[in-house]
Amino acid sequence: MKAVAVLPGKKGSIHLADLPEPKVEDVPDGRGVLVEVLRVGVDGTDKEIADAEYGAAPEGYDFLVMGHESFGRVLEVGPNVRDIAPGDYVVATVRRPGSSIYDRIGLSDVTTDETYRERGINLLHGYLTERYVDDAEFIVRVPDALNEVGVLLEPTSIVEKGIEQAYEIQRRLKVWRPLRAAVVGAGTLGLLATLALRLRGLVEVTTLARTAPPTINSELVEALGVRYLSTREVPLSEAAEEYGPFDIIFEATGASVVAFEAMEALGRNGVLVLTGISGGNREIKVPGDRIMLGFVLGNKVAVGSVNANRSYFETGVRDMALAEARYPGWLGRLLTHPVQGLENYAEMIRLLTGERDAIKVFVEVK
Numbered sequence: 001m002k003a004v005a006v007l008p009g010k011k012g013s014i015h016l017a018d019l020p021e022p023k024v025e026d027v028p029d030g031r032g033v034l035v036e037v038l039r040v041g042v043d044g045t046d047k048e049i050a051d052a053e054y055g056a057a058p059e060g061y062d063f064l065v066m067g068h069e070s071f072g073r074v075l076e077v078g079p080n081v082r083d084i085a086p087g088d089y090v091v092a093t094v095r096r097p098g099s100s101i102y103d104r105i106g107l108s109d110v111t112t113d114e115t116y117r118e119r120g121i122n123l124l125h126g127y128l129t130e131r132y133v134d135d136a137e138f139i140v141r142v143p144d145a146l147n148e149v150g151v152l153l154e155p156t157s158i159v160e161k162g163i164e165q166a167y168e169i170q171r172r173l174k175v176w177r178p179l180r181a182a183v184v185g186a187g188t189l190g191l192l193a194t195l196a197l198r199l200r201g202l203v204e205v206t207t208l209a210r211t212a213p214p215t216i217n218s219e220l221v222e223a224l225g226v227r228y229l230s231t232r233e234v235p236l237s238e239a240a241e242e243y244g245p246f247d248i249i250f251e252a253t254g255a256s257v258v259a260f261e262a263m264e265a266l267g268r269n270g271v272l273v274l275t276g277i278s279g280g281n282r283e284i285k286v287p288g289d290r291i292m293l294g295f296v297l298g299n300k301v302a303v304g305s306v307n308a309n310r311s312y313f314e315t316g317v318r319d320m321a322l323a324e325a326r327y328p329g330w331l332g333r334l335l336t337h338p339v340q341g342l343e344n345y346a347e348m349i350r351l352l353t354g355e356r357d358a359i360k361v362f363v364e365v366k
């Protein structure tokens with residue numbers, strides 16, 4: 001069976017590997033779900049893995065099969081699987097439980113373990129292959145009506161977790177009715193965060209990104225009734241004065257300078273959610289006293305958020321269904337760059353690294 005793989009630590013090693021055929025019996029206790037892969041989305045993490053900046057092979061292999069954003073159809077289930085049936089569309093979660101107390105209660109996304117196993121990222125093969133098998137615990141059903149956009153569920157789950165964290169934290173305030181939000185970054189995550197905040201009833205959302213409009217991204221933002229600003233024209237601090245105070249800022253850029261700007265731009269009692277991966281070692285100068293004073297006097301919070309457990313995938317399914325009802329066709333417009341077949345992995349990498357107006361690059365596996 002074909003799979004797109006890298007030799008971890010070896011740049012430019014992406015290749016077509018051969019994997020043994022998975023079987024439902026590979027999963028203990030009759031809990032196996034065998035899935036035919038239909039589509040797999042790729043993102044910055046895959047780019048880093050291909051660039052050998054990240055990722056480790058599973059035990060017994062020298063290669064790692066890539067791909068963590070899956071979408072597929074169930075072929076067969078084990079005798080103890082009741083809520084999933086052959087023919088169902090499904091998405092698999094990414095991280096698998098470790099040994100911390102959080103892992104034991106289904107919250108592996110907040111594990112305190114040093115290393116974690118993530119399919120397609122670290123120590124476990126991913127979904128850029130023809131079929132995979134996993135425990136029903138990690139397989140989330142997607143209604144047939146979402147089959148054209150289901151591949152967006154994994155990135156949506158990241159956004160759902162971030163926003164849920166914000167709401168959980170703000171319960172400290174007893175009364176919290178956020179009205180204004182800012183999203184910084186208008187890539188896939190920034191766009192999905194903009195959508196999720198609108199679906200939660202935020203009346204005034206401002207999404208900022210570097211590129212000056214009009215772009216597909218700015219058009220998608222505006223299609224949600226949201227203001228799009230280029231930070232080249234209106235920096236975040238100015239946007240806060242004009243369109244704030246921001247009760248929530250959702251960061252989805254990975255630029256550390258943006259994180260500190262957002263801390264300053266955040267309104268009183270506000271919450272800043274950081275989701276970008278700042279890969280480098282960049283040092284920046286920040287107005288530390290001013291930011292700290294603002295945080296203390298304004299009772300502000302900043303929270304980092306990574307990965308997502310099953311519950312956020314489930315929230316994601318509900319939001320995607322709501323999105324299709326409220327903004328029909330909007331999600332599908334994010335799927336800008338399809339790649340036909342696993343054999344075309346070179347094209348996948350090229351689009352991922354070189355295509356400026358790509359929002360979501362994805363492989364049509366079948």
Ligand SMILES: [Zn+2]
Nearest residue numbers: 043069154155
């Ligand atoms: Zn992803």
